[in-house]
Amino acid sequence: MLIERIETNIEDMEKEEIFKRHVERVYLESDHLVKRIQRVTTDHGREIGIRLKEPRDLVAGDVLYMDEKNMIVIDVLADDLLVITPRTIKEMGTIAHQLGNRHLPAQFEDEMMMVQYDYLVEELLQELEIPYNRENRKVKQAFRHIGHSHG
Structure with a gap:
């Protein structure tokens, strides 16, 4: 799976919209939030390529992928x-x-x-x-x- 844009941020979503989806997380060190191109793995073992078209940093809570049942969200390690x-x-x-x-x-x-x-x-x-x-x-x-x- 290749991600080229951020769907939204989880903080901008209604709670019921979040709760009706299965959430996978990508855990990143904070210094990796500045990388527009990287390969990551979700907490469920799914490999994802990130190649953002827009020049922006990732932020905790960014939704990389979302459909009616699932979503993949950025989380940050302490x-x-x-x-x-x-x-x-x-x-x-x-x-x-x-x-x-x-x-x-x-x-x-x-x-x-x-x-x-x-x-x-x-x-x-x-x-x-x-x-x-x-x-x-x-x-x-x-x-x-x-x-x-x-x-």
């Missing part, structure tokens, strides 16, 4: 993350500046900043006394590095 919860705007600005200098991609959810685990960042958080937890957590999209050079 990442080893530092979940940072600054108490003040000053702490947020300080850690955001420090991570920006390191060109580390971050994601935000509610009042939390999430970065992929790095022992140097963990040491920095301890030194700055900014609250954080190390957690295995699923993210909906890939951590993207933004190209930049200090010319």
Whole structure:
């Protein structure tokens, strides 16, 4: 089976539309969400080729295939993350500046900043006394590095 476009995202579907179908899942590491061309295997052992025609990243919940009885959905494996919860705007600005200098991609959810685990960042958080937890957590999209050079 070759997938060239995303049907929809499961979050945009009515619950009854989901429940009436058998769901197969494709589990991907978050950094594989940026690959438009790849070969994957569902949790039922079905091999699928993905070659997206549109230039977009995959997102957790994307429906690769759907008919009246079945659907194949992208799911993401948990990442080893530092979940940072600054108490003040000053702490947020300080850690955001420090991570920006390191060109580390971050994601935000509610009042939390999430970065992929790095022992140097963990040491920095301890030194700055900014609250954080190390957690295995699923993210909906890939951590993207933004190209930049200090010319």
